[in-house]
Amino acid sequence: MSVPDYFDTSTDEGRRAAARHRPDGKAWFGLPIPLVLGVGVGLLGFVITVSATTTRSVNDVVTVCRHTDFSAWLWAAATAVLGLVGLVHGMRENPNWTAPRWALWAMVAACAVMAVLHVLRGLGLIGDPCVDLIDIRP
Secondary structure, eight states, X not given: OOOOTTSOTTSHHHHHHHHHOOTTGGGGTTSOHHHHHHHHHHHHTTTOOOEEEEEEEETTEEEEEEEEEHHHHHHHHXXXXXXXXXXXXXXXXXXXXXXXXXXXXXXXXXXXXXXXXXXXXXXXXXXOTHHHHOOOOO
16 A cells, blocks of 8 residues: 555654555545545434334324334434534544535534424424324314
């Protein structure tokens, strides 16, 4: 593996930096790995859920319904943490991160939006099946 000229391999720090150099940095779209993982985890949270729905009916009419999405909070936390770590890493200069700054901020915004959506799912404001189950006719 050839080491680019911008690494000073005469010092220990330069040798460590050269050892961490990934010539295939574009494999992660030129962005920090935690940021790409944050978007992946956020998207995965919409597919994998752990939830419970409890209903109570009287005369075949649903009167009480409670839905809890347990995993939404975990997906929100993981997406937010990975997005923040990716932002911190992305603000540092690294020759492997070849993506423009707008791509970094777009990925951070995507992580933030997905984290908020997961929190809203956890609160039952989005994707709550109980909204359609309860009969509120007078």
